[in-house]
Amino acid sequence: MLKESDLQLRFCTNETQATREKFVAKLQRLGFELSVSEVFSPAPAVVASLRQRQLRPHLLVHDDVLPEFSSVDKTNPNCVVIGDAADKFSYQNLNDAFRVLIGLEKPVLFSMGRGRYYKETDGLKLDVGVYMKALEYACDVEAEVIGKPAPMFFQSVLTDMGIQPHEALMIGDDLVNDVGGAQHAGMKGLQVRTGKYRPSDERHPTVTADGYVDNLAAAVDAILKHRA
Amino acid sequence: MLKESDLQLRFCTNETQATREKFVAKLQRLGFELSVSEVFSPAPAVVASLRQRQLRPHLLVHDDVLPEFSSVDKTNPNCVVIGDAADKFSYQNLNDAFRVLIGLEKPVLFSMGRGRYYKETDGLKLDVGVYMKALEYACDVEAEVIGKPAPMFFQSVLTDMGIQPHEALMIGDDLVNDVGGAQHAGMKGLQVRTGKYRPSDERHPTVTADGYVDNLAAAVDAILKHRA
Numbered sequence: 006m007l008k009e010s011d012l013q014l015r016f017c018t019n020e021t022q023a024t025r026e027k028f029v030a031k032l033q034r035l036g037f038e039l040s041v042s043e044v045f046s047p048a049p050a051v052v053a054s055l056r057q058r059q060l061r062p063h064l065l066v067h068d069d070v071l072p073e074f075s076s077v078d079k080t081n082p083n084c085v086v087i088g089d090a091a092d093k094f095s096y097q098n099l100n101d102a103f104r105v106l107i108g109l110e111k112p113v114l115f116s117m118g119r120g121r122y123y124k125e126t127d128g129l130k131l132d133v134g135v136y137m138k139a140l141e142y143a144c145d146v147e148a149e150v151i152g153k154p155a156p157m158f159f160q161s162v163l164t165d166m167g168i169q170p171h172e173a174l175m176i177g178d179d180l181v182n183d184v185g186g187a188q189h190a191g192m193k194g195l196q197v198r199t200g201k202y203r204p205s206d207e208r209h210p211t212v213t214a215d216g217y218v219d220n221l222a223a224a225v226d227a228i229l230k231h232r233a
Numbered sequence: 234m235l236k237e238s239d240l241q242l243r244f245c246t247n248e249t250q251a252t253r254e255k256f257v258a259k260l261q262r263l264g265f266e267l268s269v270s271e272v273f274s275p276a277p278a279v280v281a282s283l284r285q286r287q288l289r290p291h292l293l294v295h296d297d298v299l300p301e302f303s304s305v306d307k308t309n310p311n312c313v314v315i316g317d318a319a320d321k322f323s324y325q326n327l328n329d330a331f332r333v334l335i336g337l338e339k340p341v342l343f344s345m346g347r348g349r350y351y352k353e354t355d356g357l358k359l360d361v362g363v364y365m366k367a368l369e370y371a372c373d374v375e376a377e378v379i380g381k382p383a384p385m386f387f388q389s390v391l392t393d394m395g396i397q398p399h400e401a402l403m404i405g406d407d408l409v410n411d412v413g414g415a416q417h418a419g420m421k422g423l424q425v426r427t428g429k430y431r432p433s434d435e436r437h438p439t440v441t442a443d444g445y446v447d448n449l450a451a452a453v454d455a456i457l458k459h460r461a
Contacts, residue, residue: 090324091324092323092324092325093324094323094324094327095320095322095323095324096318096319096320096321096322096323096359097320099322099359100357100358100359103350103357103359103363104356104357107350107357121370121371121372121373122331122335122371128332129328129331129332129335130328131324131327131328131331131367131371134370135327135331135367135368135370135371136367138366138367138369138370139359139363139364139366139367140363141366142349142362142363142366143349143350143359143363144349145349
């Protein structure tokens with residue numbers, strides 16, 4: 006329905022275990038209509054930053070997201086990029102990334118997200134933020150977070166849409182990363198009461214959603230009704 | 234020479250990749266005269282804390298230090314203990330420790346030291362502090378550091394010697410962990426200009442040694458001369 010309106014739509018994800026192509030294919034199988042150009046994920050945003058600043062990364066990322074970095078010069082690295090590498094976060098691999106970073110005159114660390122953990126069918130899994138903190142402490146640096154909740158990430162999406170923050174509405178299940186991040190970028194943020202949502206989110210000490218909806222369909226109804 | 238005087242001597246180490254027995258054997262091969270009862274390392278201090286507080290640990294430690302924990306009940310763990318596990322710091326093992334910790338009503342994390350990295354013949358290696366920070370962030374807890382520079386660790390050594398802090402002198406190559414830690418416990422701290430010593434230590438922003446000696450032999454000479 007939303008696709009049939011004149012509203013512009015973008016999908017913002019912190020997914021770093023797949024390319025946008027695979028991510029889109031997965032959502033299409035679930036019945037969503039979307040194209041790769043509508044998807045914003047950390048990897049392409051990092052690639053844009055690397056280009057702009059002429060940086061060559063040492064990558065500690067999931068194998069399935071490597072194709073996003075295929076065009077990037079990775080010789081003689083002068084920065085480190087980490088994503089949700091999961092099982093690739095071995096001692097050896099983290100130590101390799103650390104040695105690159107500590108060897109730089111001015112260490113630059115990009116982290117694709119700052120999540121603590123997420124849930125999979127077999128239980129909780131440590132997320133990239135945990136390894137970001139590890140490298141930050143090891144090298145006494147502060148990582149540049151690319152992805153939600155970084156305001157720059159939301160701004161890049163607004164720029165792509167050619168609109169101002171107050172003209173945009175973010176809908177997400179993650180209070181801090183989706184709603185809080187969007188609000189910091191000047192947008193309004195709705196939280197859906199599905200997925201990562203917890204009742205305690207509604208009394209969070211620092212982030213208050215501009216509204217709640219029981220699910221994504223209800224959000225779409227509300228938006229279209231509001232415009233009618 | 235020091236052994237022949239009436240001065241009491243203790244060796245304080247953050248070594249968690251070996252039992253005290255192996256540590257002593259190594260130093261004896263290097264020509265030091267010392268016995269296991271003179272060595273204070275984090276593992277036995279953790280074991281004492283676990284006993285006192287009736288805690289059962291999930292261990293993420295180096296295989297070679299496991300014998301120190303042989304007498305400890307490790308069933309149905311209600312805390313996590315990490316040491317310098319090196320290659321055992323796999324994603325899977327860190328995730329297992331994380332799941333134990335996040336599943337506890339009141340998560341308790343012991344870290345045997347808070348070092349960032351150390352040097353081995355094949356290069357720099359990430360130390361336990363890095364993984365401590367990772368788990369602290371993942372579970373939003375603060376670790377209890379056992380070992381240098383924790384004042385409690387130095388106090389336990391003073392208690393063993395039956396002396397007051399002002400009667401003791403710490404000599405070490407690590408400004409923050411050896412000298413600063415001892416000073417926080419009320420002792421004086423000398424830095425030796427060997428090992429981890431860096432000239433920049435002598436203008437450190439927060440820790441100032443009570444004195445410097447070029448090496449351990451010079452420290453011993455100075456102490457004995459001072460008493461003569």
